[in-house]
Amino acid sequence: MQVRERKINTPGSRLNGRTVLCVVALALADSRPLREQMEQRRIIHANETPVAIKQELGQYFTPGHIADFMASLFPRNGGGDVRILDPGAGIGILSCALAERIASERWNVGSLAVEAFEIDPSLVGQLQGNLEKALSELGGRAEVVNGDFLAAVAESVKRGESPRYTHVIMNPPYKKIRTASKEREFVQAFGLETVNLYTAFMGASIISTVDGGYIVAIVPRSFCNGTYYKPFREFLLKRCSIERIHLFDSRNTAFKDEAVLQENIIIMLRKGGAQGDVTVSYSRDASLKDLESRTFPFAEIVSPGYGEQYINIPQAQRNESDSVFEECHASLRDIGIQASTGAVVDFRVKDALRKEPEDGAVPLLYSVHFKDWRVRWPVESKRPNAIVRTSDTEKMLLPRGHYVAVKRFSAKEEKRRLVASLVRPEDFKADSIAFENHLNVFMQDKHGLDKYTAYGLVAWLNTTWLDEKFRVFSGHTQVNATDLRNLPYPSAKQLSDMGRKVELEQEWSQAVFDGIAKEVLNGK
């Protein structure tokens, strides 16, 4: 077994140059089982590393049992060479877990090599020591590269080198990347446009993997939907098949001791793989003990009709009585309705805002103006109630009418993500109204909606089924107008049938919306 350290200089990294040698010595001297040492190291790191460093480097280490689960997903190798990549390796838990699996199952491998990239020099010594132990039985070669993984891949692509890894196992750093940043330049070297380090790492790993090679990644699920990640989804789906997805059932379970707020998934891709059915597994907690898995046709994961190539991850349980909902495939465009973000960005028009209604001002609606799916205006609140009509604000106003407003932000503890409320012409006297930017608004050609369509949309958007559908493709609490455009809708006739029934109901409730939607979809 051979371990080599290579150092590549990353311009601008404030962490380069820390000394690491004493840690190597400590790691080698420790006689406890490797896994025990690494778990302890992970917990110490989680507790002692300053939050600023964790955030700058996206340093959240994977718990051992999740690393084992990830390593277990690779199909057993059939005798060829195994070249493992661990990009952003931390202390190496992921590549060590895979090496340990290969050793314990006695895979028949030609040659074995591990390449681990880590930018933080203070981790490199432990990383080396850990790999050394994990590979001790196997006799493979490990190379630890202290430097920027993205820079290394960009360089290698520029030099025209061929992809070389057969197995990638990764928990990449998560951090937004700016438009004019070196990371953006690095990924452009292999034709990717993306907005976050984790998708940049996934892209760089895909590029560096041989055809037929596998990539197992634990990543936030935000790339599965939203316009920002569309180029990345195209990049991924063009080059890889999706073989497997694992969904943690509730928030924060994968990195619960780190207070990481992103919802994570584990995904296994195969470079150049023929796309077949996709197995999705679910776990109720981080222990990964109570797994349930189901297989779905690919068309249910990436729907051919939606255009955005959203990656939908179906929920664990499918309720058979909900099958009528699954038959709704109309798009907003099909039913001639538009959804957009409220036009008033309040800090840009401060002078026009009014706390109280007054002559020359029209109602301005914020989230505070909605309760129990209806308008209550004006209200006593920190928010203004009105906006003055001026040549600047005129274009932000809409004629009085029926609209449906959906909050863009729901609190994490709120039960639902989609909360839709009805706006009626009789709610105001003024001839125009305006919506603030934290709301999405459904309208028709910059006017109000047909009355019953508006009532029907309130019922539809507030159904339990649609909220669950929304969660399937959205990992975050925000509801964007694009997300609303990409949801499925019933036909225009079904919507107005729902509207007629909802209007007759004195008291609205979740049960009323669910019941009416189901009745109409069942043709009653």
Ligand SMILES: C[S@@+](CC[C@H](N)C(=O)[O-])C[C@H]1O[C@@H](n2cnc3c(N)ncnc32)[C@H](O)[C@@H]1O
């Ligand atoms: C989310 S942590 C995961 C660490 C390890 N893979 C694990 O699962 O425990 C990401 C790691 O990537 C490293 N990192 C961040 N930016 C990097 C870069 N540009 N190149 C190489 N490593 C980087 C961080 O220092 C951190 O150790």
